[in-house]
Amino acid sequence: MRADHPKLWHPIRITIVVITVWWILFCLLLAPTDNPAAIVWTIIEIAVLLLSPFFPKSMSLLFLIMSQSGPWLIPGADVNSLPGILYTFGMLAYETNNLVALLLLAYSIGDQLFRQLVLGTSNSNPVAIIAMVSLVLMLGCGLRWNATMTASRAEAEQAKTRLREMESRNHIAEAIHDAVTGDLSAAAFVAQRRIDALSGGDDGDGSASTDGDDGKNADERRDELDKWTQVNDYILSALTNVHRVIDELDMDVTVLEEDADGKAFSDLLKATMADGDRRLRALGFDITSILHVAGGAPSASPSLAGIANDLLRETYANIARHAQSGSKADLSVMLKPNAVEITQINQERAFPTEGMRPGGHGLAYFGKQLESHGGKLETTLHDGEWTLFAYLPIPVPETLPPLAGHPES
Structure with a gap:
C-alpha cells in the first residue's frame, strides 16, 4: 500500500493533519458552543480533514467551501475553522501551483477586509490572519519547490548513472572486440584460404594447387578439407557469438x-x-x-x-x-x-x-x-x-x- 499511495504515508503530512485535528478539538473543548448543529458541522469538517491525505485537492477545497458557507447556514459554525483553513491553504499551495496560491491569498485578504470594513463581524486581527495565511502559503510553495528540485536532482542522478553504465559497457565491448575479434577474423581468413586450396582452387598466393604439392592423395586431402571446414565453422560460430555479446553490451537502441x-x-x-x-x-x-x-x-x-x-x-x-x-x-x-x-x-x-x-x-x-x-x-x-x-x-x-x-x- 505504501507503494501505491506514497504521499498518504508521508510522516510530515500525517503529523500536520493530526495536529490540525487536535487543534480544532482543543478549541471546541476550550470554548464549547450551545448550538448542536455547529458541533455536528465541526465534526463533519474534521472528517473531511481526515480524508485529505487520500484526496488532498478535493477534500481541501471541500473544507474551504464548508468553512466559508457554514456561518451563513449555522451561526457560530466558523468559530473553530481557522486551523483547518490554514492547513488546507498550505495543502492547496503544495499540491497545485503559484497561481492558485496567489488567488487564495487574494481571497483571504478580500474576505478579511469585507468582514472587517463592511460587515463588522470579525473579532480577530485581520493583519495577523493575513500574515498567517501568507506564511502558510509560502510554506506550501516552498515545500513544492523543494519536492520538484529533489525529483529533478534524482532524475539527473539516474541519467548520470545510466550514462556511466553505458560508457562502461561500451568500454567493455571495445575491449572484447580488440582482444578477440581480430585474432578470430585472421584465423577464419587462414582457414578459408586453406579450404580454397584443398578444394582445388588457389593456395592463397594466386598459384594453382596440385595433389603433388603436399604429397597427399585425394582421400587424405578430402579428410583434411573436412577438418579445416569444421575448424572454420567453429571459428565463424565463435566470432558470431562474440559479436552478439558485443551487440548486447553496446547497442541499447533496440x-x-x-x-x-x-x-x-x-x-x-x-x-x-x-x-x-x-x-x-x-x-x-x-x-x-x-x-x-x-x-x-x-x-x-x-x-x-x-x-x-x-x-x-x-x-x-x-x-x-x-x-x-x-x-x-x-x-x-x-x-x-x-x-x-x-x-x-x-x-x-x-x-x-x-x-x-x-x-x-x-x-x-x-x-x-x-x-x-x-x-x-x-x-x-x-x-x-x-x-x-x-x-x-x-x-x-x-x-x-x-x-x-x-x-x-
Whole structure:
C-alpha cells in the first residue's frame, strides 16, 4: 500500500493533519458552543480533514467551501475553522501551483477586509490572519519547490548513472572486440584460404594447387578439407557469438519508445548495417548494402523493430558462415510506410555433402516470427546463388490513409 499511495504515508503530512485535528478539538473543548448543529458541522469538517491525505485537492477545497458557507447556514459554525483553513491553504499551495496560491491569498485578504470594513463581524486581527495565511502559503510553495528540485536532482542522478553504465559497457565491448575479434577474423581468413586450396582452387598466393604439392592423395586431402571446414565453422560460430555479446553490451537502441516519423527505426537499421558491413569486410567479403526509404519509414513498435533488427543481424551472420570466402554479397533493406523488406544475395560456399551444411535454425525461427505477424521469409538456392527475401508488415497508424500493393503473406 505504501507503494501505491506514497504521499498518504508521508510522516510530515500525517503529523500536520493530526495536529490540525487536535487543534480544532482543543478549541471546541476550550470554548464549547450551545448550538448542536455547529458541533455536528465541526465534526463533519474534521472528517473531511481526515480524508485529505487520500484526496488532498478535493477534500481541501471541500473544507474551504464548508468553512466559508457554514456561518451563513449555522451561526457560530466558523468559530473553530481557522486551523483547518490554514492547513488546507498550505495543502492547496503544495499540491497545485503559484497561481492558485496567489488567488487564495487574494481571497483571504478580500474576505478579511469585507468582514472587517463592511460587515463588522470579525473579532480577530485581520493583519495577523493575513500574515498567517501568507506564511502558510509560502510554506506550501516552498515545500513544492523543494519536492520538484529533489525529483529533478534524482532524475539527473539516474541519467548520470545510466550514462556511466553505458560508457562502461561500451568500454567493455571495445575491449572484447580488440582482444578477440581480430585474432578470430585472421584465423577464419587462414582457414578459408586453406579450404580454397584443398578444394582445388588457389593456395592463397594466386598459384594453382596440385595433389603433388603436399604429397597427399585425394582421400587424405578430402579428410583434411573436412577438418579445416569444421575448424572454420567453429571459428565463424565463435566470432558470431562474440559479436552478439558485443551487440548486447553496446547497442541499447533496440527498444524504441515513441517513433511517430520512423526516424529512430531507420537509424537503428542503418547502425546495424554499418556494423555488419564493417565486420564482413574485415573477413574479406565484398559486401554492398543499401537502405532505401520508399514513401516514408514505418512507425514500428518496439517488438516489431526488434524482430526486424535481429533478422538483419542474423542475415549478416549467415553471410559470414555460409558465403564463399572473399565473394561478393548484396543486401537491400526497403522501408515502406507499411512494411519492411530485406533481400540478400550471395554465392554460397560449396559443401562436400548436403548434410555438412551448418545452421538453418535461425532462419526457421525468424520465419515463424514473421508469419505470426503476417509476414513471410523465402529462401532459394540456384546454381550456387543464395537468395533470401523477408517481408514484415508494419501496422499503419489510423491517422494515415490505407496503403495497398504490399505482398500477400
